[in-house]
Structures are given as C-alpha cells and as structure tokens.
Amino acid sequence: MATIEKLGLSQNLTTLAYQSIKRYILEADLDEEARLTEDFLSDQLGISKSPVREALNSLQTEGLIRIEPRRGAYLRRFTVKEVHDLYDLREVLEVHAIATAKIAPELIAELGSSVERTRNWLKARDKVRHIEEDTRFHGAIANASGNSELCHVLSNTQNKIWLFRCKTYNLSSSTAPGAHSTILEALRCDDRNAAQAAMRDHIRLVRDRLIDHLGGRSIQNQ
Numbered sequence: 001m002a003t004i005e006k007l008g009l010s011q012n013l014t015t016l017a018y019q020s021i022k023r024y025i026l027e028a029d030l031d032e033e034a035r036l037t038e039d040f041l042s043d044q045l046g047i048s049k050s051p052v053r054e055a056l057n058s059l060q061t062e063g064l065i066r067i068e069p070r071r072g073a074y075l076r077r078f079t080v081k082e083v084h085d086l087y088d089l090r091e092v093l094e095v096h097a098i099a100t101a102k103i104a105p106e107l108i109a110e111l112g113s114s115v116e117r118t119r120n121w122l123k124a125r126d127k128v129r130h131i132e133e134d135t136r137f138h139g140a141i142a143n144a145s146g147n148s149e150l151c152h153v154l155s156n157t158q159n160k161i162w163l164f165r166c167k168t169y170n171l172s173s174s175t176a177p178g179a180h181s182t183i184l185e186a187l188r189c190d191d192r193n194a195a196q197a198a199m200r201d202h203i204r205l206v207r208d209r210l211i212d213h214l215g216g217r218s219i220q221n222q
Contacts, residue, residue, distance in 0.1 A: 004044040018055035037072040087207035093154045095196045101144035111184045119177045127169050172206045
C-alpha cells in the first residue's frame with residue numbers, strides 16, 4: 001500500500017510536496033471518492049498547508065485532481081469521450097516521435113532492456129512497476145525525438161491515463177511485451193513505417209479495450 005513519506009527541511013517544499021502527492025495518487029489506487037484534504041496531506045508530509053495548497057493547485061492544472069471548495073481534492077473523473085481523446089492524442093504524439101526519433105544503438109539497447117523488465121514485472125504481477133516500465137519504454141522513444149514539448153505533453157497524458165489504467169490493469173497488461181517487441185524489432189531494422197504501424201495498433205488496442213470495459217461503469221459515459 002502506498003504511503004506518503006514525511007519531507008525534510010528544504011528550500012523548495014512546494015516542489016517536494018507536489019512530487020510526493022503526485023506519486024501517492026498515482027500509486028495508491030485511490031477510490032474516486034477518496035478525499036485529499038490539506039490537513040491530511042500536510043500532516044502526512046510533516047509540513048505546513050501552504051506548500052500543500054500550491055502543490056494541489058498544480059495537480060489540478062495538470063488535470064489529475066479536482067478541487068472542491070471547503071471539501072478538499074478528489075481524483076479526476078474521466079468521461080468515455082475524454083478517455084478516447086487522451087488515447088487519440090497519445091497516438092498522434094507517439095507516432096510522430098517514431099518518425100523523428102534518433103535511432104541510435106543506445107536507444108535500441110535501452111528499449112530491449114525495457115521489454116525484458118516488462119516481461120519480468122508481468123510475471124511477478126507487480127502492477128505499479130509494470131505500468132512504470134511501460135511508461136518508460138514509450139518515454140524513451142519520445143526522448144529520442146529531441147522534442148521537449150512533445151515529451152512534456154506525453155508525460156502529462158500518460159499520468160492522466162495512469163489514473164484509470166491501474167483499475168483496468170488486467171485488460172491489456174499481457175499484450176505490452178509483445179507489442180513493445182514488435183515496435184523494437186521494426187526500429188532495429190530501421191523500418192519506421194512498420195514501427196509507426198505497430199505503435200498505432202498497440203495504442204488503439206489498449207484504448208478500445210478500456211472504452212469497451214469502462215463505458216457506463218467507473219467512467220461516466222458522457
């Protein structure tokens with residue numbers, strides 16, 4: 001079970017509070033109705049409410065939480081259309097990343113190691129580390145594009161997706177190693193068209209399974 005570690009003295013408590021609270025909401029598998037109050041978070045972190053308040057405002061700006069006046073913060077709720085839109089955006093970003101990435105031997109080695117780790121975490125049934133490794137694989141390709149704005153937008157998109165992926169982990173987790181291997185082999189052969197097609201198929205499969213499962217259930221169908 002995820003916990004929040006107390007923070008030591010620092011000149012930038014807002015940044016540390018932001019990082020700690022963000023990791024907590026991504027790993028704790030919180031219910032959408034779970035309330036995150038400034039009192040609770042400041043007590044858990046061992047700091048005043050001011051940096052906690054600023055951290056929560058940043059997380060709301062990123063679209064990970066919603067803040068209700070005098071009630072506290074709650075996890076963001078996504079409609080089916082919003083889920084569809086997030087995956088459409090992710091597809092555009094990642095297919096473009098493959099088109100512009102510098103395919104160096106170091107990248108191929110990094111992606112190969114990631115595929116093996118993904119298989120290991122899947123076998124170990126370690127949900128959080130599996131999703132982290134999945135995110136790392138896609139992030140490595142984005143980083144190779146050299147486009148920092150693309151990487152920033154993709155990272156934020158992945159964080160939003162994390163909120164509902166943790167609850168639907170079994171739907172597509174087993175397909176990741178195979179899909180990543182297909183992308184890797186295409187890149188290894190310098191076949192960008194095949195790599196783009198494999199990435200597109202991978203993202204659409206996960207998207208379609210999520211939408212089929214979540215429509216009208218834990219995500220509002222609006």
